[in-house]
Amino acid sequence: MLTTTPNSKAPWKENASKRLWWLLFLILGGLLSGCVAMPKAEDFFKLTPESAKHRALQTRMFDTSNEKELLSASAAVLLDLGFQVEESSTEVGVLRAAKERSAREYGQEILQVFIFLLGSIGGKAIIMPVDLHQQINATLVTRRSESDSSRFSVRIHFYRMVWKGDGSSGDQNIPPGQQRLEMIYDGKIYQQFFAKLSKSVFLEAHKI
Numbered sequence: 001m002l003t004t005t006p007n008s009k010a011p012w013k014e015n016a017s018k019r020l021w022w023l024l025f026l027i028l029g030g031l032l033s034g035c036v037a038m039p040k041a042e043d044f045f046k047l048t049p050e051s052a053k054h055r056a057l058q059t060r061m062f063d064t065s066n067e068k069e070l071l072s073a074s075a076a077v078l079l080d081l082g083f084q085v086e087e088s089s090t091e092v093g094v095l096r097a098a099k100e101r102s103a104r105e106y107g108q109e110i111l112q113v114f115i116f117l118l119g120s121i122g123g124k125a126i127i128m129p130v131d132l133h134q135q136i137n138a139t140l141v142t143r144r145s146e147s148d149s150s151r152f153s154v155r156i157h158f159y160r161m162v163w164k165g166d167g168s169s170g171d172q173n174i175p176p177g178q179q180r181l182e183m184i185y186d187g188k189i190y191q192q193f194f195a196k197l198s199k200s201v202f203l204e205a206h207k208i
Helices: 018-032 041-046 050-059 068-078 106-121 187-205
Strands: 004-006 059-062 084-089 094-102 131-144 152-164 167-169 171-173 177-182
Touching: 050 059, 050 152, 050 187, 059 187, 068 084, 068 094, 068 131, 068 152, 131 171, 152 187
Parallel strands: none
Antiparallel strands: 004 059, 059 152, 084 094, 094 131, 131 152, 152 177, 167 171
16 A cells, blocks of 8 residues: 655655756746746755755655656646646656636735825825736646665655736836746645545555
């Protein structure tokens, strides 16, 4: 029976460097496709006081020696969560998926109205740009354990690109399309993904 356990200290394979650069390529590829201002490449892998915590959140070990089936199961889970797989490589064990969603938030729209009213009282109408649209991305990499060839680790990163609408400040217009990148560290999202992946890997292994 397949089981999963948190793994925050997975060993590197000999081709780990190649996989790391593939992962970076897919993340940056997603940014380029959205025309977002590019962050520095090293920022994605910069060690911070919370790096270990994030790695544990994003990584699980699976008791399977079939990397191809693991990638297939991962893609199936992402499809089930509403993503579309955009890039995949079984050679290096990576894939990237994305989905489009509205980014409208009730709180932002209330704040927009409040600022407009305050500005009107002061004689200067201000329309604050609010979030309109977002692209949620998932980039995943698999790696065989050096200590146990019958096990693979899966690490997935979720992040989103957000586009703002237009606005104005007095007679000055603020054009739409301002963009920002946010890494996603919501534990529920990762727990949901890995719970579904554990089940999917089990079904793949037993051809159910």
